Amino acid sequence: MLHKILLSVIASLFALxxxxxxxxxxxxxxxxxxxxxxxxxxSVACLTDVCKIDSVAISPSTKDVANxxxxxxxxxxxxxxNGQEGxxxxxxxxxxxxxxxxxxxxxxxxLERKGGLKLSFxxxxxxxxxFVDSKQIYRNEIDEDAEGRSEx
Numbered sequence: 243m244l245h246k247i248l249l250s251v252i253a254s255l256f257a258l259x260x261x262x263x264x265x266x267x268x269x270x271x272x273x274x275x276x277x278x279x280x281x282x283x284x285s286v287a288c289l290t291d292v293c294k295i296d297s298v299a300i301s302p303s304t305k306d307v308a309n310x311x312x313x314x315x316x317x318x319x320x321x322x323x324n325g326q327e328g329x330x331x332x333x334x335x336x337x338x339x340x341x342x343x344x345x346x347x348x349x350x351x352x353l354e355r356k357g358g359l360k361l362s363f364x365x366x367x368x369x370x371x372x373f374v375d376s377k378q379i380y381r382n383e384i385d386e387d388a389e390g391r392s393e394x
Contacts, residue, residue, distance in 0.1 A: 260350040268376060274342035275371045278349055279319040280359070285357045288329070288339050289350060290317070291366045292342050299376040307335050312374045313368040320369045333371070 277290040299308040314333040321329045335341035
């Protein structure tokens with residue numbers, strides 16, 4: 243009886259380990275980004291330049307950029323830091339420059355056709371997406387210096 247319980251516990255731990263490792267093993271890839279932001283109260287739309295980031299984490303289950311919302315948050319924070327509220331932001335991604343250029347032109351034409359929206363461009367000098375390290379996001383580590391300070 244005890245032998246069966248021990249075997250089932252070991253099998254469960256093995257299954258959890260395999261399952262957990264399968265979810266966290268992300269592939270890294272070069273990805274191209276650009277952002278679109280709209281402010282309907284001011285009738286403004288903004289487009290960023292295309293930005294290339296190496297080693298972006300790709301989720302194995304969805305085959306999409308892991309933590310894409312964090313990249314979009316970078317764009318939203320750009321407006322907030324400049325005192326501009328009310329922007330709805332979206333981030334577009336592709337794994338080749340040709341694909342992102344096609345997406346960019348499609349979005350630009352769509353925004354230009356909409357009457358009443360003033361279209362402005364944000365250069366890479368003003369805003370550029372920054373690499374998000376997904377390994378740091380999932381870790382729950384306490385560095386030794388911070389641990390020593392918290393005990394004092």
